[in-house]
Amino acid sequence: MKRSTRLWFLLVSIAALLVPGRATESPQYTVVHTESEFEIRLYRSTAWMSAPSDKISFEKATKHGFHRLFQYIQGANLNSTRLRMTKPVVTTFVPGAGALHSSAYYVRFYLQTKFQVSPPVPLPELDLVSDKWAPCCVAVRKFSGFARDGNMVKEAEKLALSLSRSSWANSTNFDSTNAYSIAQYDSPFKLFERVNEVWVDVTGSEETGCGSSSVEAY
Incomplete structure (x- = not known):
């Protein structure tokens, strides 16, 4: 593992795990359907801070975007406000964008x-965008290990096949x-029983609350 990658991992760990007595927040959802290889979740309306990246790989883009977002939550915003780390860190792949x-x-x-x-406004040089997602339904497939360029497409293909x-x-x-x-x-630094997920938006019956899903793609 390269030194720069180890440093990035260290920053993630310090921010997310080493703050005693503080629970890490995550977006709230309700599971509306479950199958052996995936589940459908209905997420509430949520706000995110997003870092676009023109890097050519998932791993490079995640590292590049995370570095800017980490600066933002450490106070690189117009109010110099420090925010808590949340989970998950989500990297969205958009073909042709x-x-x-x-x-x-x-x-x-x-x-x-x-x-x-009302999130703090990021410093302009970070090139960050505040995203507001309407309530939406998402198909989710869990997978273990580390999310890499070599396995993210395979896991997405497995979700597509299951759906x-x-x-x-x-x-x-x-x-x-x-x-x-x-x-x-x-x-x-967690080597075993790791949790990653593939997310894709879906629509469904009005009974599940997914009749007019409007998840933001990017």
């Missing part, structure tokens, strides 16, 4: 509850070449 129709990545931090309505074989097959056009997100929950 970059320059010359290249792929783009967006790295996101969920904003803690006290800043959901195509389920009663939700007509609820999304997801085929692993569409926009999807990788959510990472654990410190990089």
Whole structure:
């Protein structure tokens, strides 16, 4: 592991894990459907801080975006306000959204509850954007280990296959070449029983609350 990567991992761990007596906040949701290989979640309206990245790989984009977001929560905003680390760190892959129709990545931090309505304004040089997501339904596949360039596409393909074989097959056009997100929950120093997820938006029946899903892709 390169020294720069180890330093980035260390910053994640300090921010997310080594603050005693503080619970780490996450976006709230309700599970509306469960199958053996995935579940459907209904998320409440949420606010995020997003870092666009033109890096060519998932790992490089996540590192690049995280570094700017970490500066933001450490006080690089117009109020010099320090925010708590939340989880998961979400990296969204969007085909064709970059320059010359290249792929783009967006790295996101969920904003803690006290800043959901009015988050501190980031310093302009960080190139961050505040995202407001309406209530939405998301298909989620969990996977273990470390999220890497080598396995993120494979995990997305597994989710696409599972959805195509389920009663939700007509609820999304997801085929692993569409926009999807990788959510990472654990410190990089945690070697076993790690939790990562693939997220993709879906629609469904009004009974589940997913009749008009409007998750933001980017």
